[in-house]
Amino acid sequence: MSQxxxxxGLSCPQPVLIVMERMKEMGSGQIEVIVDNxxxxxxxxxxxxxxxxxxxxxxxxxxxxxxxxxx
Amino acid sequence: MQQxxxxxxxxxxxxxxxxxxxxxxxxxxxxxxxxxxxxxxxCFDRDITGAVGMHRAEVVQYLRPEILGxxxxxxxxxxxxxxxxxxGGSAPLARFVLGMVAMIGxxxxxxxxxxxxxxxxxxxxxxxxxxxxxTAGVWIGTLFFKQxxxxxxxxxxxxGTGLLMPLLILGLLILRLIYPPVDxxxxxxxLFYSLKGPGASHAxxxxxxxxxxFVGFLAQRSRFCTMGALRDLILFRQIHLFTGFxxxxxxxxxxxxxxxQFNPGFAGQPVAHTQSFWNFSGMFVAxxxxxxxxxCPGRQLFMSGEGDADAGIFVLGMITGAAFSHNFGLxxxxxxxxxxxxxxxxxxxxICLLIGFSNVQRVRA
Numbered sequence: 001m002s003q004x005x006x007x008x009g010l011s012c013p014q015p016v017l018i019v020m021e022r023m024k025e026m027g028s029g030q031i032e033v034i035v036d037n038x039x040x041x042x043x044x045x046x047x048x049x050x051x052x053x054x055x056x057x058x059x060x061x062x063x064x065x066x067x068x069x070x071x
Numbered sequence: 072m073q074q075x076x077x078x079x080x081x082x083x084x085x086x087x088x089x090x091x092x093x094x095x096x097x098x099x100x101x102x103x104x105x106x107x108x109x110x111x112x113x114c115f116d117r118d119i120t121g122a123v124g125m126h127r128a129e130v131v132q133y134l135r136p137e138i139l140g141x142x143x144x145x146x147x148x149x150x151x152x153x154x155x156x157x158x159g160g161s162a163p164l165a166r167f168v169l170g171m172v173a174m175i176g177x178x179x180x181x182x183x184x185x186x187x188x189x190x191x192x193x194x195x196x197x198x199x200x201x202x203x204x205x206t207a208g209v210w211i212g213t214l215f216f217k218q219x220x221x222x223x224x225x226x227x228x229x230x231g232t233g234l235l236m237p238l239l240i241l242g243l244l245i246l247r248l249i250y251p252p253v254d255x256x257x258x259x260x261x262l263f264y265s266l267k268g269p270g271a272s273h274a275x276x277x278x279x280x281x282x283x284x285f286v287g288f289l290a291q292r293s294r295f296c297t298m299g300a301l302r303d304l305i306l307f308r309q310i311h312l313f314t315g316f317x318x319x320x321x322x323x324x325x326x327x328x329x330x331x332q333f334n335p336g337f338a339g340q341p342v343a344h345t346q347s348f349w350n351f352s353g354m355f356v357a358x359x360x361x362x363x364x365x366x367c368p369g370r371q372l373f374m375s376g377e378g379d380a381d382a383g384i385f386v387l388g389m390i391t392g393a394a395f396s397h398n399f400g401l402x403x404x405x406x407x408x409x410x411x412x413x414x415x416x417x418x419x420x421x422i423c424l425l426i427g428f429s430n431v432q433r434v435r436a
Binding site: 009010011012017037 | 154156158217225299309366
């Protein structure tokens, strides 16, 4: 199962909150998370790892960051 | 492509940043800043409000260089790391009003979350009530977030908009240089200077500014946030930011012990009162406002330096709140709460609840 979370423009703690909820709902699978600032990139990555998900890929496209989470 | 690692935002990094801030705050106090107020974002914003004459409480007027340094240091850090990003447009008026309420609450307690820790580190037992109130306020804030509270998305803004806060701060610094304090004079050019009280207690300009710039740089890199520390602990059971918060407290306490600034007790503490319920309630309302706005007052300053116009609006709200606090008798003094402090807190709480409940929505992400 693969889903996308677009958390651009949302401030702390919303990107992490939304991604955590999605991880909980899915249990396992793949989530692509799009954020537009470095802080959210760090926070989402940290939260994912703390819940046993892997940050498989991170890339910057323009002003956005795309993170690929998998478990 | 793997992104570069930011060592400041690791847990080790944020612990070191918290500890450095704690020690520097103790040193600033030793060098002249008011008691248990080496750094206080709310108090120092309030002093700046007085320095530019927006309130006329003669004992709290000084254009605090630390605050200027915070914004400019964060601005420099953001530029240096390509994180300067003009953005804004997420419910600016709500953020402005939250800034006002946060300041009014903080001035009932007499301190922001930073000073809450510094007061504890100096032995002020009244700050236990402040910390409890702050925690309770942030907890209520997390309940809103769990229900889907959001002030909506921000959007990219022009470079000019992003530069406004750093430029405004730079303008204040230029005013400070053009109109330095004159011995025995309450005014120098357009700026007001306290001759007695906390506003008259300050470390030398270059030291205050230098430490402010350094802390601004470190805090931008590490994302240090005292409200976030409690929020993430409550909301996610994450201790990352909290380790920095705890490190600040511990380091400031040890530094105070080392330089003879630790004086445990409740009565007679510097720039503090002993009305426990109102110490709790002031920080409760402030904590809720900080949580709903997404950052402690320090973090809002740092983000404003990164080009976040919404954070800048919050800061301007705090400045306005400080003006009302002193003009309307809402702020406390060592004698106790102001004549209208209770009414202001009740209204502030109602405003927070209005903003909280009316912005519960399900953001489609």
